[in-house]
Amino acid sequence: MTASSRDIVLSVDGLKTWFHSRDGVAKSVDGVTFDLARGETLAIVGESGSGKSVTSLSIMGLLPKPAGRIEAGKILFRDRGGKHHDLAQASASTLRRIRGAEIAMIFQEPMTSLNPLYTVGDQIAEAVLQHEGGSHAAALKRAQEMLERVEIPAAARRVNEYPHQMSGGMRQRVMIALALACNPSVLIADEPTTALDVTVQAQILDLLRRLQAESGMSILFVTHNLGVVAEIAHRVAVMYAGRVVEDAGVYDLFERPTHPYTRGLLSCIPTAALLASRERLQPIPGNVPSVLALPPGCTFAPRCPIAEPACTQAVPELLPVWPEHLARCIKVTPQ
Numbered sequence: 505m506t507a508s509s510r511d512i513v514l515s516v517d518g519l520k521t522w523f524h525s526r527d528g529v530a531k532s533v534d535g536v537t538f539d540l541a542r543g544e545t546l547a548i549v550g551e552s553g554s555g556k557s558v559t560s561l562s563i564m565g566l567l568p569k570p571a572g573r574i575e576a577g578k579i580l581f582r583d584r585g586g587k588h589h590d591l592a593q594a595s596a597s598t599l600r601r602i603r604g605a606e607i608a609m610i611f612q613e614p615m616t617s618l619n620p621l622y623t624v625g626d627q628i629a630e631a632v633l634q635h636e637g638g639s640h641a642a643a644l645k646r647a648q649e650m651l652e653r654v655e656i657p658a659a660a661r662r663v664n665e666y667p668h669q670m671s672g673g674m675r676q677r678v679m680i681a682l683a684l685a686c687n688p689s690v691l692i693a694d695e696p697t698t699a700l701d702v703t704v705q706a707q708i709l710d711l712l713r714r715l716q717a718e719s720g721m722s723i724l725f726v727t728h729n730l731g732v733v734a735e736i737a738h739r740v741a742v743m744y745a746g747r748v749v750e751d752a753g754v755y756d757l758f759e760r761p762t763h764p765y766t767r768g769l770l771s772c773i774p775t776a777a778l779l780a781s782r783e784r785l786q787p788i789p790g791n792v793p794s795v796l797a798l799p800p801g802c803t804f805a806p807r808c809p810i811a812e813p814a815c816t817q818a819v820p821e822l823l824p825v826w827p828e829h830l831a832r833c834i835k836v837t838p839q
Protein backbone atom coordinates (compact mmCIF):
# COMPACT_ATOMS: atom_id res chain seq x y z
CA MET A 505 0.00 0.00 0.00
CA THR A 506 1.24 3.49 -0.73
CA ALA A 507 0.93 6.32 1.76
CA SER A 508 -1.96 7.86 -0.14
CA SER A 509 -3.98 4.65 -0.41
CA ARG A 510 -3.91 3.84 3.30
CA ASP A 511 -7.24 4.85 4.77
CA ILE A 512 -6.23 5.94 8.29
CA VAL A 513 -8.74 5.39 11.12
CA LEU A 514 -6.44 5.90 14.10
CA SER A 515 -3.42 8.17 14.12
CA VAL A 516 -1.20 8.45 17.19
CA ASP A 517 1.21 11.35 16.96
CA GLY A 518 3.98 12.13 19.45
CA LEU A 519 2.12 10.54 22.36
CA LYS A 520 3.72 10.99 25.78
CA THR A 521 2.13 9.26 28.77
CA TRP A 522 3.94 9.65 32.05
CA PHE A 523 3.36 8.40 35.59
CA HIS A 524 3.98 10.74 38.48
CA SER A 525 4.98 9.25 41.80
CA ARG A 526 7.18 10.00 44.81
CA ASP A 527 10.05 8.26 43.00
CA GLY A 528 9.86 10.74 40.15
CA VAL A 529 8.38 10.78 36.67
CA ALA A 530 8.19 7.49 34.80
CA LYS A 531 8.24 8.32 31.09
CA SER A 532 6.56 5.08 30.08
CA VAL A 533 5.47 6.40 26.69
CA ASP A 534 7.71 9.17 25.44
CA GLY A 535 7.06 9.74 21.77
CA VAL A 536 4.85 7.12 20.16
CA THR A 537 3.77 7.76 16.59
CA PHE A 538 1.94 5.40 14.24
CA ASP A 539 -1.04 5.21 11.88
CA LEU A 540 -3.56 2.39 11.74
CA ALA A 541 -5.42 1.96 8.45
CA ARG A 542 -8.84 0.47 7.84
CA GLY A 543 -8.80 -3.32 7.57
CA GLU A 544 -5.13 -3.45 8.58
CA THR A 545 -3.35 -5.19 11.44
CA LEU A 546 -0.56 -3.13 12.95
CA ALA A 547 1.62 -5.04 15.40
CA ILE A 548 3.27 -3.12 18.20
CA VAL A 549 6.25 -5.17 19.20
CA GLY A 550 8.75 -4.56 21.96
CA GLU A 551 10.26 -6.09 25.06
CA SER A 552 8.38 -6.18 28.33
CA GLY A 553 8.23 -2.67 29.83
CA SER A 554 8.64 -0.83 26.52
CA GLY A 555 5.28 0.93 26.93
CA LYS A 556 2.97 -1.16 24.75
CA SER A 557 0.18 -1.56 27.31
CA VAL A 558 0.39 2.06 28.44
CA THR A 559 0.00 3.09 24.79
CA SER A 560 -3.11 0.86 24.49
CA LEU A 561 -4.63 2.16 27.72
CA SER A 562 -3.97 5.75 26.63
CA ILE A 563 -5.99 5.16 23.45
CA MET A 564 -8.82 3.55 25.43
CA GLY A 565 -8.87 6.33 28.04
CA LEU A 566 -8.26 3.72 30.73
CA LEU A 567 -5.06 5.02 32.33
CA PRO A 568 -4.86 4.58 36.09
CA LYS A 569 -5.75 8.01 37.46
CA PRO A 570 -4.38 10.29 38.78
CA ALA A 571 -0.83 8.91 38.44
CA GLY A 572 -0.96 8.32 34.69
CA ARG A 573 -1.32 11.38 32.46
CA ILE A 574 -1.13 12.10 28.76
CA GLU A 575 1.45 14.91 28.67
CA ALA A 576 1.64 15.54 24.96
CA GLY A 577 0.59 14.27 21.58
CA LYS A 578 -2.57 13.45 19.70
CA ILE A 579 -4.70 10.33 19.34
CA LEU A 580 -6.88 11.09 16.33
CA PHE A 581 -9.74 8.66 15.80
CA ARG A 582 -12.27 8.77 12.98
CA ASP A 583 -15.67 7.55 14.16
CA ARG A 584 -18.31 5.71 12.13
CA GLY A 585 -19.87 9.00 11.07
CA GLY A 586 -16.51 10.23 9.69
CA LYS A 587 -15.98 12.71 12.54
CA HIS A 588 -12.47 13.03 14.01
CA HIS A 589 -11.87 13.02 17.77
CA ASP A 590 -8.62 13.64 19.61
CA LEU A 591 -8.89 10.94 22.27
CA ALA A 592 -5.98 12.53 24.17
CA GLN A 593 -8.26 15.50 24.89
CA ALA A 594 -11.71 13.91 24.72
CA SER A 595 -14.21 14.22 27.57
CA ALA A 596 -15.02 11.21 29.76
CA SER A 597 -18.46 10.93 28.15
CA THR A 598 -17.05 10.90 24.59
CA LEU A 599 -14.53 8.24 25.61
CA ARG A 600 -17.30 6.15 27.18
CA ARG A 601 -19.35 6.35 24.01
CA ILE A 602 -16.44 5.37 21.76
CA ARG A 603 -15.02 2.69 24.06
CA GLY A 604 -16.62 -0.68 23.47
CA ALA A 605 -18.81 0.51 20.62
CA GLU A 606 -16.16 1.83 18.23
CA ILE A 607 -12.83 0.83 19.79
CA ALA A 608 -12.75 -2.38 21.81
CA MET A 609 -9.91 -4.08 23.65
CA ILE A 610 -8.98 -7.62 24.60
CA PHE A 611 -6.36 -8.47 27.20
CA GLN A 612 -3.85 -11.22 27.85
CA GLU A 613 -5.80 -12.63 30.77
CA PRO A 614 -9.53 -12.91 30.03
CA MET A 615 -10.36 -13.37 33.72
CA THR A 616 -9.40 -9.74 34.37
CA SER A 617 -12.20 -8.60 32.05
CA LEU A 618 -14.81 -11.32 32.52
CA ASN A 619 -16.97 -11.18 35.62
CA PRO A 620 -16.91 -14.57 37.40
CA LEU A 621 -20.42 -13.99 38.81
CA TYR A 622 -22.30 -13.72 35.51
CA THR A 623 -22.81 -16.14 32.64
CA VAL A 624 -20.87 -15.31 29.49
CA GLY A 625 -24.18 -14.78 27.68
CA ASP A 626 -25.34 -12.18 30.19
CA GLN A 627 -22.03 -10.34 29.96
CA ILE A 628 -22.13 -10.08 26.17
CA ALA A 629 -25.84 -9.15 26.31
CA GLU A 630 -25.04 -6.41 28.83
CA ALA A 631 -22.47 -4.85 26.46
CA VAL A 632 -25.02 -4.91 23.62
CA LEU A 633 -27.74 -3.35 25.80
CA GLN A 634 -25.41 -0.64 27.09
CA HIS A 635 -24.41 0.57 23.64
CA GLU A 636 -27.42 -0.29 21.50
CA GLY A 637 -30.43 -0.77 23.80
CA GLY A 638 -33.24 -3.13 22.79
CA SER A 639 -34.71 -6.04 24.73
CA HIS A 640 -32.75 -8.41 26.94
CA ALA A 641 -34.00 -11.38 24.91
CA ALA A 642 -32.71 -9.87 21.66
CA ALA A 643 -29.36 -9.07 23.31
CA LEU A 644 -29.07 -12.67 24.57
CA LYS A 645 -29.81 -13.96 21.10
CA ARG A 646 -27.03 -11.72 19.79
CA ALA A 647 -24.72 -13.10 22.49
CA GLN A 648 -25.34 -16.62 21.24
CA GLU A 649 -24.71 -15.54 17.63
CA MET A 650 -21.44 -13.94 18.73
CA LEU A 651 -20.34 -17.19 20.42
CA GLU A 652 -21.09 -18.98 17.15
CA ARG A 653 -19.07 -16.38 15.23
CA VAL A 654 -16.04 -17.02 17.41
CA GLU A 655 -16.50 -20.76 16.81
CA ILE A 656 -17.45 -21.84 20.30
CA PRO A 657 -19.03 -25.29 19.92
CA ALA A 658 -22.52 -25.82 21.40
CA ALA A 659 -23.03 -22.06 21.71
CA ALA A 660 -26.71 -22.50 22.73
CA ARG A 661 -25.56 -24.32 25.87
CA ARG A 662 -22.35 -22.42 26.50
CA VAL A 663 -24.11 -19.06 26.50
CA ASN A 664 -25.43 -20.07 29.95
CA GLU A 665 -22.03 -21.06 31.35
CA TYR A 666 -19.79 -19.12 33.70
CA PRO A 667 -16.21 -18.15 32.74
CA HIS A 668 -14.64 -20.66 35.16
CA GLN A 669 -16.39 -23.52 33.34
CA MET A 670 -14.31 -22.80 30.23
CA SER A 671 -10.71 -23.46 29.15
CA GLY A 672 -8.26 -20.57 28.62
CA GLY A 673 -8.69 -20.72 24.85
CA MET A 674 -12.52 -20.71 25.12
CA ARG A 675 -12.41 -17.79 27.55
CA GLN A 676 -10.24 -15.84 25.09
CA ARG A 677 -12.88 -16.57 22.41
CA VAL A 678 -15.56 -15.22 24.76
CA MET A 679 -13.45 -12.07 25.27
CA ILE A 680 -13.26 -11.63 21.50
CA ALA A 681 -17.03 -12.16 21.22
CA LEU A 682 -17.57 -9.57 23.96
CA ALA A 683 -15.21 -7.10 22.29
CA LEU A 684 -16.81 -7.53 18.87
CA ALA A 685 -20.45 -7.60 20.03
CA CYS A 686 -20.96 -3.94 19.03
CA ASN A 687 -19.00 -4.29 15.79
CA PRO A 688 -16.12 -1.89 16.60
CA SER A 689 -14.00 -0.45 13.79
CA VAL A 690 -10.81 -0.83 15.84
CA LEU A 691 -9.82 -3.77 18.04
CA ILE A 692 -6.86 -3.39 20.38
CA ALA A 693 -5.50 -6.80 21.31
CA ASP A 694 -2.91 -6.60 24.11
CA GLU A 695 -0.93 -9.87 24.12
CA PRO A 696 -4.16 -11.86 23.63
CA THR A 697 -2.40 -15.15 22.96
CA THR A 698 0.61 -14.88 25.25
CA ALA A 699 -0.94 -17.02 28.02
CA LEU A 700 -2.12 -19.73 25.60
CA ASP A 701 -0.25 -22.77 24.34
CA VAL A 702 0.94 -22.61 20.74
CA THR A 703 -1.82 -24.66 19.09
CA VAL A 704 -4.57 -22.63 20.77
CA GLN A 705 -2.60 -19.46 19.95
CA ALA A 706 -2.59 -20.40 16.25
CA GLN A 707 -6.37 -21.00 16.36
CA ILE A 708 -7.02 -17.60 17.94
CA LEU A 709 -4.81 -15.84 15.36
CA ASP A 710 -6.72 -17.65 12.58
CA LEU A 711 -10.01 -16.57 14.12
CA LEU A 712 -8.93 -12.91 14.36
CA ARG A 713 -7.80 -12.96 10.71
CA ARG A 714 -11.14 -14.42 9.61
CA LEU A 715 -13.19 -11.94 11.67
CA GLN A 716 -11.13 -9.08 10.26
CA ALA A 717 -11.71 -10.27 6.68
CA GLU A 718 -15.46 -10.42 7.38
CA SER A 719 -15.83 -7.05 9.09
CA GLY A 720 -12.99 -4.91 7.71
CA MET A 721 -12.01 -3.88 11.25
CA SER A 722 -8.53 -2.62 12.05
CA ILE A 723 -6.47 -4.42 14.68
CA LEU A 724 -3.75 -2.98 16.88
CA PHE A 725 -2.00 -6.15 17.96
CA VAL A 726 0.38 -5.79 20.90
CA THR A 727 2.95 -8.53 21.36
CA HIS A 728 6.55 -9.24 22.34
CA ASN A 729 6.61 -12.28 20.04
CA LEU A 730 8.07 -11.79 16.55
CA GLY A 731 6.69 -15.16 15.42
CA VAL A 732 3.18 -13.89 16.16
CA VAL A 733 4.00 -10.63 14.31
CA ALA A 734 4.97 -12.61 11.21
CA GLU A 735 1.67 -14.53 11.44
CA ILE A 736 -0.77 -11.70 11.85
CA ALA A 737 0.62 -8.24 11.01
CA HIS A 738 0.45 -6.16 7.85
CA ARG A 739 2.59 -3.45 9.41
CA VAL A 740 4.86 -3.36 12.45
CA ALA A 741 5.83 -0.61 14.87
CA VAL A 742 8.85 -1.58 16.97
CA MET A 743 8.94 0.03 20.41
CA TYR A 744 11.94 0.57 22.61
CA ALA A 745 11.84 2.34 25.99
CA GLY A 746 8.63 4.25 25.30
CA ARG A 747 9.33 5.23 21.68
CA VAL A 748 8.59 3.79 18.26
CA VAL A 749 12.05 3.22 16.74
CA GLU A 750 11.00 1.61 13.46
CA ASP A 751 7.78 1.33 11.48
CA ALA A 752 7.44 -0.68 8.27
CA GLY A 753 5.39 -3.20 6.34
CA VAL A 754 5.86 -6.68 7.80
CA TYR A 755 7.81 -8.12 4.85
CA ASP A 756 9.93 -5.01 4.63
CA LEU A 757 10.73 -5.16 8.34
CA PHE A 758 11.88 -8.78 8.27
CA GLU A 759 13.63 -8.28 4.90
CA ARG A 760 15.59 -5.16 5.72
CA PRO A 761 15.44 -4.26 9.41
CA THR A 762 17.07 -0.87 9.75
CA HIS A 763 17.24 0.34 13.33
CA PRO A 764 20.06 -1.34 15.28
CA TYR A 765 17.51 -2.39 17.95
CA THR A 766 15.27 -4.12 15.40
CA ARG A 767 18.31 -5.79 13.87
CA GLY A 768 19.28 -7.02 17.34
CA LEU A 769 15.76 -8.31 18.01
CA LEU A 770 15.64 -10.21 14.73
CA SER A 771 19.06 -11.74 15.30
CA CYS A 772 17.64 -13.26 18.51
CA ILE A 773 15.29 -15.53 16.53
CA PRO A 774 16.64 -19.01 15.81
CA THR A 775 16.60 -19.80 12.09
CA ALA A 776 17.24 -23.05 10.22
CA ALA A 777 20.42 -21.55 8.76
CA LEU A 778 21.64 -20.64 12.23
CA LEU A 779 20.91 -24.11 13.58
CA ALA A 780 22.73 -25.65 10.62
CA SER A 781 25.77 -23.41 11.16
CA ARG A 782 25.80 -24.32 14.88
CA GLU A 783 26.49 -20.71 15.77
CA ARG A 784 25.05 -19.18 18.92
CA LEU A 785 22.17 -16.70 19.06
CA GLN A 786 23.42 -13.18 19.74
CA PRO A 787 21.36 -11.56 22.49
CA ILE A 788 21.50 -7.76 22.68
CA PRO A 789 24.01 -6.88 25.44
CA GLY A 790 22.83 -4.72 28.36
CA ASN A 791 19.33 -3.99 29.65
CA VAL A 792 16.34 -1.82 28.82
CA PRO A 793 16.81 1.52 30.67
CA SER A 794 14.54 2.46 33.56
CA VAL A 795 11.65 4.71 32.54
CA LEU A 796 12.51 6.77 35.63
CA ALA A 797 15.88 7.67 34.16
CA LEU A 798 15.95 7.47 30.38
CA PRO A 799 19.37 8.14 28.86
CA PRO A 800 19.66 11.39 26.85
CA GLY A 801 19.26 11.34 23.09
CA CYS A 802 18.64 7.92 21.59
CA THR A 803 17.57 5.62 24.45
CA PHE A 804 19.14 2.64 22.68
CA ALA A 805 22.56 4.30 22.36
CA PRO A 806 24.01 2.71 25.57
CA ARG A 807 23.43 -0.77 24.04
CA CYS A 808 23.98 0.07 20.40
CA PRO A 809 26.92 -1.49 18.55
CA ILE A 810 27.21 1.49 16.17
CA ALA A 811 26.52 4.40 18.54
CA GLU A 812 28.69 7.51 18.36
CA PRO A 813 28.78 10.61 20.62
CA ALA A 814 26.20 12.46 18.48
CA CYS A 815 23.61 9.78 19.31
CA THR A 816 23.32 11.02 22.90
CA GLN A 817 22.96 14.70 21.94
CA ALA A 818 19.32 14.79 20.81
CA VAL A 819 16.39 12.41 20.41
CA PRO A 820 16.53 11.26 16.78
CA GLU A 821 13.41 11.83 14.69
CA LEU A 822 11.35 9.02 13.20
CA LEU A 823 12.14 9.54 9.50
CA PRO A 824 11.52 7.67 6.26
CA VAL A 825 14.40 5.49 5.11
CA TRP A 826 12.46 4.00 2.23
CA PRO A 827 8.90 4.71 1.18
CA GLU A 828 6.57 3.55 3.99
CA HIS A 829 9.54 2.55 6.15
CA LEU A 830 10.53 4.80 9.06
CA ALA A 831 13.41 4.60 11.52
CA ARG A 832 14.54 6.70 14.49
CA CYS A 833 18.33 6.58 14.08
CA ILE A 834 20.81 9.22 12.95
CA LYS A 835 23.14 6.53 11.59
CA VAL A 836 20.58 5.45 9.05
CA THR A 837 20.47 7.63 5.97
CA PRO A 838 17.33 7.90 3.84
CA GLN A 839 17.67 5.90 0.62
Ligand SMILES: Nc1ncnc2c1ncn2[C@@H]1O[C@H](COP(=O)(O)OP(=O)(O)O)[C@@H](O)[C@H]1O
Nearest residue numbers: 523530532551552553554555556557558568795
Ligand atom coordinates in the same frame (compact mmCIF):
# COMPACT_ATOMS: atom_id res chain seq x y z
N1 LIG B 1 0.35 2.36 36.89
C1 LIG B 1 1.64 2.57 36.68
N2 LIG B 1 2.37 3.35 37.51
C2 LIG B 1 3.70 3.57 37.31
N3 LIG B 1 4.39 3.04 36.29
C3 LIG B 1 3.72 2.25 35.43
C4 LIG B 1 2.33 1.97 35.56
N4 LIG B 1 1.95 1.16 34.54
C5 LIG B 1 3.07 0.94 33.80
N5 LIG B 1 4.13 1.59 34.34
C6 LIG B 1 5.51 1.57 33.82
O1 LIG B 1 5.50 1.91 32.46
C7 LIG B 1 6.43 1.13 31.75
C8 LIG B 1 5.76 0.53 30.54
O2 LIG B 1 4.80 -0.43 30.97
P1 LIG B 1 3.89 -1.24 29.99
O3 LIG B 1 3.25 -0.34 29.00
O4 LIG B 1 2.99 -2.05 30.83
O5 LIG B 1 4.94 -2.17 29.23
P2 LIG B 1 4.68 -3.36 28.19
O6 LIG B 1 3.20 -3.51 27.99
O7 LIG B 1 5.40 -2.93 26.94
O8 LIG B 1 5.32 -4.56 28.79
C9 LIG B 1 6.99 0.10 32.71
O9 LIG B 1 8.28 0.50 33.10
C10 LIG B 1 6.04 0.15 33.86
O10 LIG B 1 6.71 -0.09 35.07
Ligand SMILES: [Mg+2]
Nearest residue numbers: 556557558695
Ligand atom coordinates in the same frame (compact mmCIF):
# COMPACT_ATOMS: atom_id res chain seq x y z
MG1 LIG C 1 1.95 -5.11 28.43
